Amino acid sequence: xxxxxxxxxxxxxxxxxxxxxxxxxxxxxxxxxxxxxxxxxxxxxxxxxxxxxxxxxxxxxxxxxxxxxxxxxxxxxxxxxxxxxxxxxxxxxxxxxxxxxxxxxxxxxxxxxxxxxxxxxxxxxxxxxxxxxxxxxxxxxxxxxxxxxxxxxxxxxxxxxxxxxxxxxxxxxxxxxxxxxxxxxxxxxxxxxxxxxxxxxxxxxxxxxxxxxxxxxxxxxxxxxxxxxxxxxxxxxxxxxxxxxxxxxxxxxxxxxxxxxxxxxxxxxxxxxxxxxxxxxxxxxxxxxxxxxxxxxxxxxxxxxxxxxxxxxxx
Ligand code: CP
Numbered sequence: 001x002x003x004x005x006x007x008x009x010x011x012x013x014x015x016x017x018x019x020x021x022x023x024x025x026x027x028x029x030x031x032x033x034x035x036x037x038x039x040x041x042x043x044x045x046x047x048x049x050x051x052x053x054x055x056x057x058x059x060x061x062x063x064x065x066x067x068x069x070x071x072x073x074x075x076x077x078x079x080x081x082x083x084x085x086x087x088x089x090x091x092x093x094x095x096x097x098x099x100x101x102x103x104x105x106x107x108x109x110x111x112x113x114x115x116x117x118x119x120x121x122x123x124x125x126x127x128x129x130x131x132x133x134x135x136x137x138x139x140x141x142x143x144x145x146x147x148x149x150x151x152x153x154x155x156x157x158x159x160x161x162x163x164x165x166x167x168x169x170x171x172x173x174x175x176x177x178x179x180x181x182x183x184x185x186x187x188x189x190x191x192x193x194x195x196x197x198x199x200x201x202x203x204x205x206x207x208x209x210x211x212x213x214x215x216x217x218x219x220x221x222x223x224x225x226x227x228x229x230x231x232x233x234x235x236x237x238x239x240x241x242x243x244x245x246x247x248x249x250x251x252x253x254x255x256x257x258x259x260x261x262x263x264x265x266x267x268x269x270x271x272x273x274x275x276x277x278x279x280x281x282x283x284x285x286x287x288x289x290x291x292x293x294x295x296x297x298x299x300x301x302x303x304x305x306x307x308x309x310x311x312x313x314x315x
Contacts, residue, residue: 157269202218
């Protein structure tokens with residue numbers, strides 16, 4: 001079993017319930033991962049994913065090895081039949097096969113490069129490991145998805161919802177750096193499995209991949225979208241059409257108290273790290289309605305559920 005995207009979840013409601021059970025007694029399956037090793041390979045920085053996934057593995061009694069590929073690993077070649085006379089020192093064929101001998105599960109973080117849409121959509125790094133590794137692979141945020149994050153988001157919403165069918169708004173917000181669409185993509189896919197009134201709001205031109213958003217409502221008026229919302233999930237992403245570019249920095253899209261006042265006393269969510277007073281004002285993220293820290297805590301239980309399922313699955 002691999003965990004690559006939200007599509008790997010057979011029943012989101014069941015998984016959320018199971019994760020909440022793990023949260024109540026995280027050390028219950030401490031023996032399950034005995035003598036098993038998780039290898040975590042990072043091609044990009046991390047705080048939450050690295051520590052929460054490591055914590056999850058330790059809760060299951062696993063050993064953990066972490067490698068920062070960008071600084072410490074050989075530069076990898078992913079092309080079949082490549083003549084390797086340029087910068088890359090090692091082919092993914094050998095690298096993935098070798099790591100598979102040391103680890104029982106391989107977890108990978110490899111962001112979008114944001115210069116070549118086709119290459120990012122092809123998920124070169126993740127696909128390379130999937131093709132050549134001989135053990136299960138977990139996505140710790142790839143070019144197009146962050147399914148461990150959106151599973152944690154689902155767990156957090158389940159804990160905080162006060163109505164069976166909440167209104168949930170994914171709002172774009174400005175950011176000084178071009179960011180991938182991965183978190184937003186997985187959040188949309190996860191919301192499509194929820195009983196909810198789900199709305200995406202962003203400036204015109206900032207549409208996400210239409211194959212992902214095809215079943216979701218888009219409202220270009222952010223104030224209108226916020227009306228009566230129960231959850232506001234803020235996230236920046238760079239332009240998907242004018243790929244990887246920042247074509248809007250309008251500070252009017254920052255989530256502030258005046259906008260939150262339009263909602264039904266909504267909870268504020270963000271995957272973190274967050275740029276204060278750019279994405280969200282201090283008064284909102286510091287308010288009692290902000291659940292960003294609990295959201296980050298649930299990253300442990302989403303990762304633990306996934307690792308547990310893989311260990312139980314046995315391959
Ligand atoms: N939300 C999240 O993935 O955080 P990190 O980038 O710090 O891992």
